Amino acid sequence: MDWTRTAVAAPVLAALWLGAAPAATADDGPDGVHLLLNGAFGSRPGELIDIDVRGVRARGDVTVTSPVFPRRVRLDRYHRDGPGHHARPAVSMAVRPGTYPLTVHAGGEVVAKDQVEVTEARRPEFRASAPGEVLRPGERLALSFDDLYPGERGEAFTASSPAFRSKVRLTHDPGGVHWHNPRMFTALVALPLDVPDGTYKVTLSGPDGRRVDDKPLEVRAARPGDRDYVGKVRGPAFFAGPDRPEEARTHGHKVRSGGTVNVLWSDSSPDPGEEERLMATSPAFERPVALRRDDSKAGDGDDPRYHGPARVRPGLESGRYPVTVISHHGRVKRTGHLLVAGADPAPAGGPDRTLLIVAASTGLAAAGVAAGAWALRRRARPTGA
Template identity: 70%
Template structure:
């Protein structure tokens, strides 16, 4: 669905040194390397007719037009100076639809000179294709699937397409996103759709229709809920665990974490295979919380090989009695229920932080009173020692 497009960078050919120093400066002068331009082609390989090529020329001090010529384009392409300056020129032209497969030269001109050269590869066109996820995929209720229609063919028309299926709640509109991953294909139309949570097991037909309502293509879609024995039936759930409002998830504890009434605590949940769509519905509930806590995925753990984790901040109710309070997370459509316990302590005064005293926080009143008593005791001991020393001297 997403063809890989590589970026190739080449240094341009040198501009004549004599022209640089004899008072007849050329219309283009390299900025970084004297007399050279830097050409970047994103889409230089494996193109089809009709696809776009991103051309970026850097390092030219423009004193005239910068153009690109190639047999793959119908006419010379005028590059536009970058709006933020920086001696950059840019264009994104399309390969002509009637270009035969092969490798073609591409040349950058500035000030009447050739300042950079490269080559562009073109392959044969292919028939239009409608895709629903990947072949042989089995989708779960609630799972998101991608729809794409690629009709980069001569004579193709239409700016939007529609997909319908008994597995969908409503029709789905496919559109082209020029800023998306398929920017190079102006005839790639895509959409994302979430299956309903209550969709039944079965094989469904997905029908694509054009702007005029005509049927374009159809694809099958297999839906099956997780069953006992499936790897994702109950996932690998762990938690809930708890860590301080300013702490790290790695320090989370399932039991024994303390928090003051009226304070805050983070709830952590791990699951290697949550049910599709569950990531938007995971919550932690507790009689100690002011409200149920939505648990959102922590993307910072996305690439370290650990099971996905979900975090949410909870506010503990004020006025709670000290004690041990349950915190519960239910997942996998009720098949998994886990309960951890949070130790709530009574608030110790107006200087208590949201999770109790810590570095840089004022001592609680009780702690300050204890420090004062300890200081008074030390003074009393010192006075007693002095009195004993004076009595010994008189004897």
């Protein structure tokens, strides 16, 4: 509906109506006046028509008359990209469907003409999603309430649903794509990333809190086999140095009890918001580990990858421990295994048992040598000494 049409004043006006002269030839007329109508085809009662007139040389007001308007419309002068006149009047709510003339007046004369087509009014309509549409967790949902109908009132509408974190306010945007409908109220709401699969009701309420309408909303996370599921994960893998993810190994990485290991995860197409909820869990870790997106230059050109450091619990026995990462809203679960070397039996901060054994052995050996030397000295003494 919101399209643009150009008309030109005499002497080329008649030719334009007959289709012999395109709008681009309007500048050829020495006294040509450009009339640009936006939204003049298929307008409903109450919708706005954008009227732009250029090339008027006469002094005084520039006005527009048409049976679709309740009164003569005065255009405002502007100097944006050259002088011109502009207005956005609304089609009268009482106009019946049909085609009506529109005339531009300046200096007491008619300087341009065109036509306005009006269609029937439509009952108010609330939309939450297209019929049969399935939305994904984290996806943005467009809400709209077309309230353009005789007798309808109210300027504040809200939508609520168990699928939303909070109520959403619908407002009219005069600079948006629905500028021509002054009673089109819209909103964008992002579904929570963790919303469970299910069918939810979205309820629209009026300014007094009364229910206006409700619509069903189906939410389901994509699964392997769905056309929009393109995830390809790798991991978990493990590496030692915090700056060496390229050395990560999925098998055979060993860490000491009480030490630190870095967990790596990659995905060719992560779900929206994965950066905020990827976790690695393991009975070997002191706590679950948040895996953050690697934005370093080292990761340029690779699939998105995530890693984070995990503290291994002290006192663990040697063994092979599982490490699990769940992504894509629980649809993808991968488990790797980490080798843990058992804790040193020496108490933290105490003497090294190996050194104690060496020291004890050395002491015993020294005592033996001393005893032998004493015995030899006894034998070497004279008998009468």
